[in-house]
Amino acid sequence: MTDDARLLRVEDLHVRFRTHGALRAAMAGNRDPFLDAVAGISLTLDRGETLGIVGESGSGKTTLIRAIIGLTDIAAGRIWFDGAEIIDRRDAAFRPLRRQIGMMFQDPVASLSPRKTVRSLVLEPFRIHDVELGEPETRADELMDMVGLPHTLLDSYPHQLSGGQARRVGVARALALRPRLVIADEPTAGLDVSVQGEILNLMARLRDALGLSYVIVTHNLPVIRHVSARLAIMYLGRIVEEGPTRAAFAAPLHPYTRALIAAVPRPDPDDARSAPLLTGEVPSLRDRPAGCAFHPRCPAAQQRCRVEAPAMRAMSDARRVACHFPLAAQR
Amino acid sequence: MNATTPILEIAGLSVSFATPRGPVRALRDVSLVVPRDRVVGIVGESGCGKTTLISSILRLLAPNATVDAGSIRFEGDDVLAMGNTALQHLRGGRAAMVFQDPMSALNPVVSIARQMIDIQFRNGAPKAEKRARAVAMLRRVGIPDPEERIDGYAHRFSGGMRQRIAIAMALLMNPALLIADEPTTALDVTLEAQIVRLIRDIKRDLAGSILFVSHNLGLIAELCDEVVVMYAGEVVERGDVRQIFHAPRHPYTRLLLACDPARIPESGGAGAALPTIKGGLPDLAALPSSCIFAPRCPDAEARCLHGAPAMVDLGAGHAARCVRAGND
């Protein structure tokens, strides 16, 4: 795969947060004052592809996408967008990139400025980037048509919108300047099952119409199964498994993947859960386990797992896993 | 009250809220029964009225709410006519609740031990015994080292742990009915699975019934013996869990099941469009005179537009509020 096809490339990304200042750290006996929210992530996204990033709380998935869009600083690692490496991460340098990357936020109403009308919100990207608006009214109408919202909502305020409507406004805004990449953070969170399809179908339609690429971050496995051809599973700041969605569901390589799939309740009273449940909880980032971060909860953990963190290795057909004893290999 | 009296019996309950725009009819003619030793699930999406229903059971409705009609009987006693003493006995004693946010039940400035001892105020046991019961219950719900950890404060526990503590607190008084309102919605999926497993385990020990409210069909299927499906303030279908999931008779139930991504055959991202239910909820302040679901129903006929249908009894405890239910 040549670099030309790649829209996004992330290499060994690290994002750390300081928990307390240097002085306190010294007083606390030099305890490491940093949290590694993202601890070495590498991934790629091809043009026109939809990549799903799956993880629970503490996985670092939100931090990862914020790092990609430049909203947080990174401690190490490199990011390329559309072939060009992002070196200067200051706001001014990032601005042209932000035209190319649209972002959809998890809480649709909270991500809309509360005292602005929908019209003002969907036209905001034009104003930020000084893009010629032409007839603002027409543009606003067009954007509403694109996402299937009535023009009457243009004069509404965010708190007057339903969750689904607010999400659509978020889509309209993210796509206003025809970006290349859209990053969606939990696009179906808070939406009833009967309307989840609306937003997902809309995203798929627009992907085809506008040639978009998506990164969809979610913890909702049934949803991701339908919308992305490839996924990456994150745990405590690292990717533990990556590959085609179908293969990951049919034959998970990493015990965590298997546990996640097993944990999803099946809407059929006669279909009990198959695999045993995962015990314990996600450890706090402060107490990152030594070796493989998953070993305290892993049913197949062995001595090596406790001391040595597994590196990502390639398995067959574009699948990668970070595990000393991947499941397929056990068969 | 005898051994066959249902724990909870709601008949024809209608509740409305007074608002500046006029009365909002949040619940209309809702009937449901929670028999002894059963888990009954209420499934519905936003705006279906499940929160209002739960609030009604414990008489925790907002001041602008009125019960327009119907009755609520708890172990045979009329809840709507209960005086303050009886209500106090009901809330937290005979009926206990677990909320979506465990912090609704946990006081952040008081130790867990103190809270768990305080809520046992109804029995006259000495403090040491109350504490022992509390520790035992924490152990039962899977809190490690309960002897030490019970003296901690809520913020020292993770979200999953807090929910376990909330469940422990609810069970401490041995309630006849445990009401769980979306108890796992705020939790990650692996934690959710653990909590659901815990509820299943407890179901065996519990000398009572569980009323489980959720929008998650998978959880309902896993936990519940009987299911009540609600839409926009009405019960549209009820039956045992297999009837609902394998032979749904109300169009809304069918569509809801069809929309659940976990039931849709996998397409691996190529994705045919996902099914949805077109349209939106009706305005409860300006109800149509038709069947409540008719505007969104793909099978609507002319007769659906003339008046709300009654529940059609389909036998074996299965009923659906649809004029076509008896036919198909």
Add this chain to the structure above:
Amino acid sequence: MTGALRRLLREPLGALGLGLVLVIVASAVFADALAAYPPTQLDVRNRLSGPTAQHWFGTDHLGRDTFSRVVHGGRIALLVSLVSVGLSLAIGLVLGMIAGYGPRWLDNLLMLVFDAVRSFPTIMFALAVVTLFGPSLETVILIVVVTSIPVHGRIVRTQTLSLKAQEFILAERAMGAGPVRVLFHHVLPNVIGPVLILASMEVPVVIAIEAGLSFLGLGVRPPTPSWGSILNDGYGFIRDTPWLILAGGLPVVMTTLGFTFLGEALRDVFDPRLKRE
């Protein structure tokens, strides 16, 4: 904006407050039209008279028409209070937003400055300034502005800090909005509410400060009329006529009530958050 106004008028105190304020403002603006006599015109023969047909509030010890002095004094009062509150509001707003949104070191620096100013006793500061620059309208304004900026600034800073982490601000940044745009288009409309309320309640305080300073002889110089100086004069001649005191005090009371009611009603208007539409 009109929605806010309508909500304001629905509150009885809000409508009353607004009414009082409008009366005061109108009488100050149209002082020349309302007053029959210039405020400094002497008429010693009719000194210290009570209310009459020609002198609605009577006259003072020099025979000057008290009513005229009151409405002209209103100009001074409003000028001082609106200018100083307005200035300190504007400056405090900008500094507060910068402190809340900008880098930590800048925040620390600004807070240090604010605290230093606030910890200085106001009276001493006032006396020092008056001694240095002599008593005058400008001095009063300067004193009020300098001591009020940290108060407004702190409130705005706190609000800005909590807004900074909110999702819609992140969304704006993610779209490429620079800090200036974020601050003026998205932070400002959301922080200005509480400060406006505070400012509204401060107007009568400033008027009282001005009146107090003038009463002490440290404010505007005679013969310029000011409510404080009217009170000062009336105080000396209270045995001859109580009307001077009443005339000087009444507008202060009215203004205080008016702006306070207005401020309270504004709080209700801004606070229920548009979510309660």
